[in-house]
Amino acid sequence: MNTPQIGNYCAPNKTNLRRFNTANGESKNEEWLQIVNVPCKIVDIRHKNKTETKTETKTEPETKTETETKTKTEPETKTEPETKTETETEIEYVLNSFTSASIRQFVVPEEEFNKEFYPLTVDEESGILKGVCGYPVEIGVSEFESRNKVTEIEQKLKKFVKDHKTTHPALVKVIEDKLFQLLQTQGAPYVKISEFKEYKEGKKTLTALERFGEQVFNRNSRWCSPTNLTHSEYEKTPSYPAPLGIRPKDFALPSEVIETTKELVMQIAYFKNVDPEARKMLLAIIECDQCPPRSDHCCLYCGQCVDLNDYSSSYMSETNYIEICHRDPNDRFLTRNMYWGHGDCNRRQGGYSEADRIREGFSLATRNLELLSKDDLTLLIAMIAKTSL
Numbered sequence: 001m002n003t004p005q006i007g008n009y010c011a012p013n014k015t016n017l018r019r020f021n022t023a024n025g026e027s028k029n030e031e032w033l034q035i036v037n038v039p040c041k042i043v044d045i046r047h048k049n050k051t052e053t054k055t056e057t058k059t060e061p062e063t064k065t066e067t068e069t070k071t072k073t074e075p076e077t078k079t080e081p082e083t084k085t086e087t088e089t090e091i092e093y094v095l096n097s098f099t100s101a102s103i104r105q106f107v108v109p110e111e112e113f114n115k116e117f118y119p120l121t122v123d124e125e126s127g128i129l130k131g132v133c134g135y136p137v138e139i140g141v142s143e144f145e146s147r148n149k150v151t152e153i154e155q156k157l158k159k160f161v162k163d164h165k166t167t168h169p170a171l172v173k174v175i176e177d178k179l180f181q182l183l184q185t186q187g188a189p190y191v192k193i194s195e196f197k198e199y200k201e202g203k204k205t206l207t208a209l210e211r212f213g214e215q216v217f218n219r220n221s222r223w224c225s226p227t228n229l230t231h232s233e234y235e236k237t238p239s240y241p242a243p244l245g246i247r248p249k250d251f252a253l254p255s256e257v258i259e260t261t262k263e264l265v266m267q268i269a270y271f272k273n274v275d276p277e278a279r280k281m282l283l284a285i286i287e288c289d290q291c292p293p294r295s296d297h298c299c300l301y302c303g304q305c306v307d308l309n310d311y312s313s314s315y316m317s318e319t320n321y322i323e324i325c326h327r328d329p330n331d332r333f334l335t336r337n338m339y340w341g342h343g344d345c346n347r348r349q350g351g352y353s354e355a356d357r358i359r360e361g362f363s364l365a366t367r368n369l370e371l372l373s374k375d376d377l378t379l380l381i382a383m384i385a386k387t388s389l
């Protein structure tokens with residue numbers, strides 16, 4: 001293996017707790033900064049001098065130099081034990097994990113680095129990280145930069161929310177209630193750090209049937225590596241009982257999160273009855289001021305417009321008028337899958353995909369054609385005639 005350099009990439013083979021760097025040394029608390037298979041960038045390499053003085057002192061070096069000119073005592077001086085100051089250099093790698101903010105860094109001593117990390121390379125032409133394990137898609141190094149863009153859009157949206165609570169309350173509510181919750185992943189509450197340590201120190205005893213540990217992070221970034229193991233497979237991983245990653249359907253790269261967030265904000269901007277000034281502001285946040293205008297945004301399930309005025313009148317109620325819907329609840333956080341629709345329509349679709357519902361409805365219809373009106377049938381026949389089979 002080549003010696004790692006600053007700017008190289010690597011990935012951990014196990015999840016581990018690390019302290020992050022602060023202005024006054026390392027943080028007091030540990031965090032899951034090292035997550036199995038999540039790429040890390042080597043941002044610095046520190047060479048610390050670890051000075052060891054061996055104390056076998058017999059002669060002073062000064063006396064030797066004096067006698068040097070007179071007699072040649074080379075063999076003597078060489079064999080003679082002397083004060084030997086051995087300067088050993090200890091190497092530490094400063095890493096930034098893909099799932100952290102770009103300023104969050106942690107230090108790994110060389111020995112641990114060699115044991116717990118594997119090297120990644122970058123394809124020069126495509127900029128794609130090679131050697132990455134556990135991800136469903138390829139990761140370009142530019143995704144490390146895209147993290148900042150995600151933060152930037154989030155901050156702008158937060159500012160919009162803060163500044164327009166009274167001027168555009170319904171819009172603010174939509175963004176506040178629905179959009180922000182989406183940017184983070186969900187999951188089961190996982191093992192507490194204190195419990196993890198107790199387990200590692202052998203202080204935690206488990207009964208034969210007790211399930212301990214949880215592979216899915218409750219909240220982590222969407223670009224954390226996805227995990228989908230059985231509990232017994234998970235128990236055999238070197239990380240156990242530390243978490244491994246996020247649910248596969250939560251996974252999206254920063255560039256994908258940007259695209260999806262932009263699309264969802266775009267749709268909000270084109271809800272029916274959105275104030276034109278507010279629309280302009282939202283479009284500016286997603287840098288879409290110059291994008292071609294759209295017509296009112298419609299729910300994909302019923303085909304009807306999503307009206308902000310209806311949201312205004314219902315946002316204090318239990319049931320939501322507007323919700324973020326998934327065309328397929330098991331597909332990812334991508335523009336093809338996410339849209340704003342009616343809460344009622346979302347509930348009607350249930351936990352099924354649109355495709356499931358269509359097949360079900362079609363099967364039901366073909367067995368009960370007498371329930372379709374003449375208009376329905378005429379429409380159906382006309383649509384089939386237009387479709388090339």
Ligand SMILES: [Zn+2]
Pocket residue numbers: 299300301302303304341342345
């Ligand atoms: Zn609808």
